[in-house]
Amino acid sequence: MRLPTASLAALLLAGSAHGADNPAASARFERFSYAGQTQERARPQPGEFVNPVLAGYYPDPSIVRAGDDYYMVASSFTNFPGLPVMHSKDLVTWTQVGNALDRPGQIDFTGVRGSQGIFAPDISYHDGRYYIITTCASCPGGVGNFIVTATNPAGPWSKPVTVQGLNGIDPSIFRDGEKMYVVHNDAPEGTPRYDGHRAIWITELDPASLQRIGKPKVLVDGGVDPKKNPIWIEAPHIFRKDGWYYLICAEGGTADNHSEVVFRSKDVMGPYVPGPVNPILTQRDLDPQRPNPVTTAGHAKFVQTQNGEWWAAFLATRPYPGNFYNIGRDTFLLPVTWKDGWPMILEQGKPIPYTHAKPNLPAQPAPAVPMNGDFAYVDEFDGPLSPGWMGLRTPRASVYDLKGGALVLHAGQPLGDLAGVPGFIGRRQQHHDATVSTVVDYAPQHDGDRAGLLAMQNDGAWMFLGLARVDGKRVVALYKSEGGKETLLGTAPAPDGRVELAMEMRGGQSAYRYRNGKDKGGQLKTLKTGVDVTFLSTQKAKGFVGVVVGPYVQANVVKQAAK
Structure with missing residues (x-):
């Protein structure tokens, strides 16, 4: 190889x-x-692809399009090199082209445990430059949330720029014209009312210094229905469509109750209103005894193709009997449908399919080392x-x-x-x-x-x-x-x-x-x-x-x- x-x-x-x-x-x-074989033994028909598109330990996917090219990153915690960068032209055939953290001078994991380190990165693109913002949990030196940039996604990527004063996890960048924002998870204002009570915040960033300007603001406190004490609202992403600002987030924690929810607003700073149907993706209501289940689905990010289609990359797991999984969380792909101005990834009660019709994009040759299937x-x-x-x-x-x-x-x-x-x-x-x-x-x-x-x-x-x-x-x-x-x-x-x-x-x-x-x-x-x-x-x-x-x-x- x-x-x-x-x-x-x-x-x-x-x-x-x-x-x-x-x-x-x-x-x-x-x-x-x-040599590996999938336990689900999915058999795609002509014109179909196999889920997951990235098999194994590729959690918390974030995806971006630049022209006809797509790039995706995933969490890497304390593994080094870290922040794997994947490339595709058809959204289903992926190849790792590099790692955004590939030099010892960029990051220090000394004293950091295996599931600390790099959490939930987000990749974005603007005016010829790629940005990855992520969290270094429990890292020495107060690194916290930082940004690396590159003109080529294969690298080299810059040294991290710590966003001073930005706490919490799961930051992502949103561009609105010439303005730049960071949206992220953090503790709510005041004292949390219950365990898992979190909030989604937004702050404007200076595009030159990559530092916060203006006053941080809470966009979502708790989750879709605060009266039900929703837990672990996180992984926020904002995008704009048809005059609306859409905010998608994970909710319910990273185990079997994981889900994806949606809000929207006419102003980037809110107020954001939950969609009429939430969650827009989950598997928590399905029979846990079903054969070859997909579980813990959530933590999505949308991308629009050059042909106008919308797709969602998200994490999920494929446990073996007993509801165990050793291989970590996979990256899946499904289309996003729109109805009355609201998106839907998968209607509640439907299982995530292992095969699906491919995106309307040029077919690509098989990679030297596939990332999914057998x-x-x-x-x-x-x-x-x-x-x-x-x-x-x-x-x-x-x-x-x-x-x-x-x-x-x-x-x-x-x-x-x-x-x-x-x-x-x-x-x-x-x-x-x-x-x-x-x-x-x-x-x-x-x-x-x-x-x-x-x-x-x-x-x-x-x-x-x-x-x-x-x-x-x-x-x-x-x-x-x-x-x-x-x-x-x-x-x-x-x-x-x-x-x-x-x-x-x-x-x-x-x-x-x-x-x-x-x-x-x-x-x-x-x-x-x-x-x-x-x-x-x-x-x-x-x-x-x-x-x-x-x-x-x-x-x-x-x-x-x-x-």
Whole structure:
């Protein structure tokens, strides 16, 4: 796979203690393979597309059109590079072209937990320049809400400009002629009346300094029906159509009661009146026992095509039985219909379809690596890493090198050390039914040294399969960490030299296999099967991210150096 990115090899950095005199601190990976199948098995007819359009951990989508091109961004929390930027010409065929946060000097995630960091970005376009405004939750230095800009969505993007005094989350930018506004979620005026009581605010911005001017104003207090104590009004976006200003927001929280609602006004500063039919998107009223459900739908943004059609990008989830999902929240696409001046994404009581007629846009060729449906890819590590690779927290020294068709990965700080960066790079798990494999060459020197595949939901929830030193012996080992407690689930004598490793994820169950790396046609040996991995689900691990899986190395010498 050769999807180039801007010097990613110089970007994933860690405070590590690797070196030629420390063989345990580096491991060699020859390739990375991924193959996934959708559990819903949707079969589109000619002229249809498959939902979700971005499978797996791509939550909180924001979309913009610039001429005939469409760009989308999603939340990335403490993964780095962060703020993935996607491109499409037909709204259904997407390719990642870069990351808006791809340099250590832009952001600092030191001390930041996995589901903090970058929340709910919004992308907009004006007069040849792209803007992303987002929140850095719990980031050091008081970064808060900030804006980055670029003339090319693939990058480079500017250093963040913090919008001073702008609190809350989920900011978005609205342009009204030459005026620029930020609309966002924050606490209501006065004392909140109940848990989850929030408000939507608007403030004018200076287009030159990107700082607030004028007095902030509340547009919506609580939600559609304040008498019912609505919770977590958030993710606001304003757009103008036919002389009206429309405000769309998420309401109900990010779990099964998630929804999208709409208001409108004749003045950008309000007052805003709820639509006659709300919500305009939700799945909360459907039978939870329905097969292959789509749940937690909301957090939408609209885009109008060059042909006049309106479409909504929004997040939703596809749980496996038991209402668990390990892969995070997907990005879906549906048309927006208009009736009597009000928009509707999907009438209440209707399930989100897995297939739908395509937008009236020129058909595009299939991408080298699809972002939805059934797909597989292999990265041979024979060229620059694609922008889909990412690590955890902000790097400081090189965590890997690409040498002779292999990835040489260097140990960082142990998982759970929020002040450090682990020796890890990974890709999103995009299917509940997925197989991931690699070939690793590693010589552990001390008990606790290990290198192999890591499937991580957060610092305290992960599965590891690889070469390790246990009781003085080099073995194939399987570890899990649940709630931050590490457990060794099994070992087997390791073959000499290179070892092929395979993780097989099947919803809430998984299997772990291995074989001699030289024996390409040999049968994989089973180390452990039927392992319960529901603890990697959002419902148990908590937070907002999905599983990221990829090469990992940990060396005791690095742990000792950190003390």
